[in-house]
Amino acid sequence: xxxxxxxxxxxxxxxxxxxxxxxxxxxxxxxxxxxxxxxxxxxxxxxxxxxxxxxxxxxxxxxxxxxxxxxxxxxxxxxxxxxxxxxxxxxxxxxxxxxxxxxxxxxxxxxxxxxxxxxxxxxxxxxxxxxxxxxxxxxxxxxxxxxxxxxxxxxxxxxxxxxxxxxxxxxxxxxxxxxxxxxxxxxxxxxxxxxxxxxxxxxxxxxxxxxxxxxxxxxxxxxxxxxxxxxxxxxxxxxxxxxxxxxxxxxxxxxxxxxxxxxxxxxxxxxxxxxxxxxxxxxxxxxxxxxxxxxxxxxxxxxxxxxxxxxxxxxxxxxxxxxxxxxxxxxxxxxxxxxxxxxxxxxxxxxxxxxxxxxxxxxxxxxxxxxxxxxxxxxxxxxxxxxxxxxxxxxxxxxxxxxxxxxxxxxxxxxxxxxxxxxxxxxxxxxxxxxxxxxxxxxxxxxxxxxxxxxxxxxxxxxxxxxxxxxxxxxxxxxxxxxxxxxxxxxxxxxxxxxxx
Amino acid sequence: xxxxxxxxxxxxxxxxxxxxxxxxxxxxxxxxxxxxxxxxxxxxxxxxxxxxxxxxxxxxxxxxxxxxxxxxxxxxxxxxxxxxxxxxxxxxxxxxxxxxxxxxxxxxx
Numbered sequence: 001x002x003x004x005x006x007x008x009x010x011x012x013x014x015x016x017x018x019x020x021x022x023x024x025x026x027x028x029x030x031x032x033x034x035x036x037x038x039x040x041x042x043x044x045x046x047x048x049x050x051x052x053x054x055x056x057x058x059x060x061x062x063x064x065x066x067x068x069x070x071x072x073x074x075x076x077x078x079x080x081x082x083x084x085x086x087x088x089x090x091x092x093x094x095x096x097x098x099x100x101x102x103x104x105x106x107x108x109x110x111x112x113x114x115x116x117x118x119x120x121x122x123x124x125x126x127x128x129x130x131x132x133x134x135x136x137x138x139x140x141x142x143x144x145x146x147x148x149x150x151x152x153x154x155x156x157x158x159x160x161x162x163x164x165x166x167x168x169x170x171x172x173x174x175x176x177x178x179x180x181x182x183x184x185x186x187x188x189x190x191x192x193x194x195x196x197x198x199x200x201x202x203x204x205x206x207x208x209x210x211x212x213x214x215x216x217x218x219x220x221x222x223x224x225x226x227x228x229x230x231x232x233x234x235x236x237x238x239x240x241x242x243x244x245x246x247x248x249x250x251x252x253x254x255x256x257x258x259x260x261x262x263x264x265x266x267x268x269x270x271x272x273x274x275x276x277x278x279x280x281x282x283x284x285x286x287x288x289x290x291x292x293x294x295x296x297x298x299x300x301x302x303x304x305x306x307x308x309x310x311x312x313x314x315x316x317x318x319x320x321x322x323x324x325x326x327x328x329x330x331x332x333x334x335x336x337x338x339x340x341x342x343x344x345x346x347x348x349x350x351x352x353x354x355x356x357x358x359x360x361x362x363x364x365x366x367x368x369x370x371x372x373x374x375x376x377x378x379x380x381x382x383x384x385x386x387x388x389x390x391x392x393x394x395x396x397x398x399x400x401x402x403x404x405x406x407x408x409x410x411x412x413x414x415x416x417x418x419x420x421x422x423x424x425x426x427x428x429x430x431x432x433x434x435x436x437x438x439x440x441x442x443x444x445x446x447x448x449x450x451x452x453x454x455x456x457x458x459x460x461x462x463x464x465x466x467x468x469x470x471x472x473x474x475x476x477x478x479x480x481x482x483x484x485x486x487x488x489x490x491x492x493x494x495x496x497x498x499x500x501x
Numbered sequence: 502x503x504x505x506x507x508x509x510x511x512x513x514x515x516x517x518x519x520x521x522x523x524x525x526x527x528x529x530x531x532x533x534x535x536x537x538x539x540x541x542x543x544x545x546x547x548x549x550x551x552x553x554x555x556x557x558x559x560x561x562x563x564x565x566x567x568x569x570x571x572x573x574x575x576x577x578x579x580x581x582x583x584x585x586x587x588x589x590x591x592x593x594x595x596x597x598x599x600x601x602x603x604x605x606x607x608x609x610x
Contacts, residue, residue: 128568
């Protein structure tokens with residue numbers, strides 16, 4: 001199971017119950033209110049049931065707190081099958097008497113009302129369930145079924161009783177309900193019954209669906225206000241909050257070689273800073289991927305781990321292509337030093353790519369991460385989103401002291417014309433540009449360091465040669481041909497001036 | 502009026518055993534002496550005596566004392582009156598003060 005953050009803020013006197021859900025405990029600064037009910041709202045398919053179930057399962061696995069799950073919508077057998085498909089070993093916990101599931105069926109068609117009543121029957125069942133496993137956590141999923149089945153006015157007061165009953169029993173509870181047209185929100189019930197209200201949302205932008213989480217209300221506690229994306233996969237739920245620790249993090253003065261002695265020379269003779277971010281931008285066919293591969297190759301040869309995220313070419317293709325210029329990556333994949341993450345950008349939202357990559361990073365602990373190319377991801381959403389996400393991602397890598405290299409394909413023309421590129425360049429520490437320059441009707445690759453924070457770097461534009469033996473930078477001394485073309489160009493310029501006159 | 506303390510298994514057997522007869526088999530589930538529950542007990546006895554005299558088998562069960570019944574019968578709202586026989590099983594909830602609804606809901610007349 002994953003690591004749990006046990007460090008609590010010293011100033012929080014408010015007792016909280018950790019959910020064990022990655023990211024969520026950061027946003028809530030320690031979890032949901034202890035021994036109180038939390039309302040979890042959202043439309044169908046937002047992940048309410050899974051989140052509630054993860055809360056229960058984590059309670060058992062991480063905090064030794066048994067749980068009760070009252071399912072109003074699903075049969076218990078169905079529920080077990082459904083959650084086991086997401087990776088929870090519920091059968092085991094059931095057999096160990098750590099969790100108790102109960103299906104509560106409410107069917108209006110079968111019931112007619114003949115006078116006053118209460119939902120005391122539900123309390124009796126919950127009380128019995130809680131006693132059975134000595135539960136500290138309780139989930140009711142979801143309340144709406146009750147509303148469809150029973151009289152609204154009775155329920156309104158009964159729900160108040162339900163919330164105070166849960167408080168009396170001193171259990172940390174999650175109660176789920178539909179959002180929007182649902183009864184709960186329509187009548188403002190959450191306003192007075194719950195101490196903590198969390199809203200889940202599943203939105204589709206550009207045909208890509210993203211789940212998001214927001215804490216609407218948390219009585220007596222500070223919490224993150226933003227919407228945070230989250231994913232559900234076979235390892236459960238991961239929420240992706242903004243990580244602000246990067247600003248307090250000490251910056252490393254250690255250097256890491258770019259894999260190219262000539263380039264290291266240009267970067268104050270030592271290469272990149274460890275844990276810094278590097279951008280390589282250039283038009284198509286200028287050798288961005290080759291530069292990135294050269295970096296990766298040098299990292300793995302130094303016996304450090306590297307994660308190569310390819311968004312354009314399939315890993316096998318990258319390996320084949322790089323072999324042609326002398327980088328034999330194959331053996332390092334076999335030895336586990338080099339790992340490829342390959343995904344089509346359009347497959348999912350950019351955030352989800354980052355979350356997926358973050359998970360791999362947590363497992364793999366690489367020293368270097370390469371994203372090739374970042375611009376392919378850019379097509380998948382509006383620019384401000386991408387920038388904030390990239391910033392978050394870079395921050396995350398910085399806290400982990402991972403050096404990251406992005407490649408960015410830019411359209412022919414000036415950098416200024418490509419705003420997304422500008423956006424990235426302001427947050428990277430080192431920016432290397434590769435360009436095709438035309439010399440005597442021949443395209444020549446060139447490389448220059450646009451910026452490199454905190455180090456002396458060369459301002460020169462150097463010739464950049466890719467051969468079967470790898471990459472090299474041509475000496476600074478200009479060749480005769482260059483000089484010649486220079487002379488020709490001045491001559492032509494003079495000619496132009498004279499004709500225009 | 503008796504408060505049953507039998508095990509649920511036996512209860513099922515009993516219901517079946519009564520089935521061949523022409524009796525109405527009714528179960529009223531209550532929670533202790535809460536006002537709704539006491540009211541329901543008074544009302545159910547009144548209704549049975551008036552409409553089903555000599556043709557009914559009524560059992561009143563307190564789910565505070567026997568919480569297992571709440572699960573077995575799928576009870577959420579209380580008080581609840583369940584007609585076990587004749588089939589189909591039917592139920593009404595509330596303190597049974599609306600006699601017409603009780604009679605219609607359980608098809609007693």
